[in-house]
Amino acid sequence: MSNSDRTGRPRVVVIGGGFGGVRAAKALGHADVDVTLVDRTNHHLFQPLLYQVATGILSPGLIAPALRRVVKKERNIRTLLAEVVDIDVHGKVVHAATPSADQLDLPYDYLVVAGGATHAYFGHPEWAEHAPGMKSIEDARMLRSQILGAYELAELATDEKEREAYLTFVVVGAGPTGVEITGQLAELAQYVLPKEYRSIDTRQAKIILLDAAPSVLPPFAPKLQRYTQRQLEKMGVEVRLNTAATDMDSEAITVKGPRGEERIIARTKIWAAGVQASPLAAVLAKATGTETDRAGRLAVDPDCSLPGAEGVYAIGDMVTTVDRLPGVAQVAMQQGTYVGKQIANRVKGDHTTPAPFKYFDKGSMATIGARQAVADAMGFKVTGWVAYLLWCYVHIMFLIGWGNRLGTLYNWVRSLRYARNRGHRLISMTGAQEIAERHEAA
């Protein structure tokens, strides 16, 4: 199967429908090119809110609109559901596989690779089955089943030790994602679930957040780090710093910290620590004779182009630049727009060397739970509910589509403390069984 030459116009292939890929494609929406946007899912995922799907606040659809709807108005963009398996940078063809396992060849004049990143388990890939992370809607749904399933199993448990094992939750990694999911775990245990159970007191659940670093939220200002830790502790979270995971099995996690090594019996472990670039980074590195870094990322030129591969750009979490930008949505989005505009200019005949990509840091923020947040932006350091409102505003506005914005806002109101509800708490028996099987295996 081959990409028929639709119009004779330059062909741009964009791999990945995340923050970077969508911005790149949209920046080409009015250019005289044919754009093909390829993704292995049918949706554009707003990853920063995945933890709210995992804890029942949001329904998956609100943060994952159909990709082809996102680019519906750009008539020169077509969207294809397929998984890229190889990139031939010399022949200028992307090889993909369709869901029906047909081969799909996509010749390009320009290529934008925005493959993102997955979890990294620091050389312990076997931990993945014990401590799932959150990168896809499926991950978040499974995590939701495991978290809520743990309470169901605790309610059924007849043995006190077993009950405690189900009611202990360990989050590894105290960056924004780790802090945010920990805060929601505490809200579930303290405010949402207590009155729904008869045999257990969900407020007795033990929630532990650990990080090898000496503070939570490493990239934030020390004042905000201290505030965050204090708030989490007020919510009953045990924050363990300078503490690393050293081993893990279905039953427990072994950690090493200031108190020495300790085995914590906990059925639910959540991974929010390392990330690893998409395997496409390695594919491109091999094709151009370069190497990826420790996190599997590809080095690109200051204009995000890939040395040794004509017309190829790589952006987002899968690349590193000389200025070592953080792996956040803002960087990918700005790089996407930058690369899209650059291609549009080149198609128009402008072949001057573009100004290097420059990241405009709009700041960082994280919610803590119980309507608290921290924001570190433009020199201001804000905490409490002011930061929380700021966080809400920014995240709502970055969602795509007013329908999703209003729907998300609505669910946030529903989750407020007086309502004490989480509207989206479906669990699959499989998820509950997975938690249970860990127990069986142990």
Place this chain on the structure above:
Amino acid sequence: MSNSDRTGRPRVVVIGGGFGGVRAAKALGHADVDVTLVDRTNHHLFQPLLYQVATGILSPGLIAPALRRVVKKERNIRTLLAEVVDIDVHGKVVHAATPSADQLDLPYDYLVVAGGATHAYFGHPEWAEHAPGMKSIEDARMLRSQILGAYELAELATDEKEREAYLTFVVVGAGPTGVEITGQLAELAQYVLPKEYRSIDTRQAKIILLDAAPSVLPPFAPKLQRYTQRQLEKMGVEVRLNTAATDMDSEAITVKGPRGEERIIARTKIWAAGVQASPLAAVLAKATGTETDRAGRLAVDPDCSLPGAEGVYAIGDMVTTVDRLPGVAQVAMQQGTYVGKQIANRVKGDHTTPAPFKYFDKGSMATIGARQAVADAMGFKVTGWVAYLLWCYVHIMFLIGWGNRLGTLYNWVRSLRYARNRGHRLISMTGAQEIAERHEAA
């Protein structure tokens, strides 16, 4: 594992958290009894709106609130996530299996069995894999992946015949569920998807609704049947009556009707025809030495009690009564309340023979799509948007919780024709692959 005697009060076990089970449990919320509500899912499912999950209008959470939240205020009801495997009506014990495969024994003084129904394929269980039905959230999600996945695969197809096969949808069964999902398939093809695809014209999709009966919506008034058929045909649906499915494979469905036998090439087949009572009906029939009917239903006495099993009641889709009530939510709900009250009376010492259960028929309604519906209630026969508004009102009010009511209303507004959106369109690669594999297998 055994059910510890919590208070010494009479123990009521309710099996099934559907319409019947929840009503029965709630009717006992103020009685001097300990109620145990057992379900193999953690949610109370509002089945009449499942087709809206399958077609992307509603998120699953809106029609499936957590069961234990539904009975949160009734402090004498505990909810357990487990699957009932056997019922010992002589020893008065329910045997269940927890997600961790532990055995759970629930002794009872009174038992309410409300196990519902599943699909029936008229002696062709092998059709289940080709023509999925809708009874659970998982069913609806999988169907959504298959319906939207079919369009994705049509967009990728290079062969015209293959494309047509993906763009042909056959719904078997023209009762309310069949009519409602057919209407939504037509809306997707005609109004929602056209502008999102580049290689296919989704308006060319062929949508066929077939039924062995001579009219659509068999239980409705002839005037409403004719109106419904006309509206569906206006939306491009091919309605084939007096037509039955005779064979099915991954590639096609064979039907027999007035035009003789015909093999229709269609990748997506949806089953909305027969239902089969929960296997618990057979368990109870065997235990009491009776037999189930052709649809696997159990015969109960006029007071919904089971002859030959002391203290056991069975209600809803899994039973038949002398007055042959339809298998609808209203019947199950009314029977649930009736049985709950009866048990409450008996516990208070009132052992007089209760008045037989009497069904109060509030009428039937069905949406057709494009803001059209039919309603046949209290002697009134209403069509068009008036019926549609009535339908909306009734269905919103029967949802549990204001949060879900408002959320559902919001998604209905989003799905209106001017917005032409469906907010919840996530598909899993597995769903798309399942459709594709049918093609491979063929």
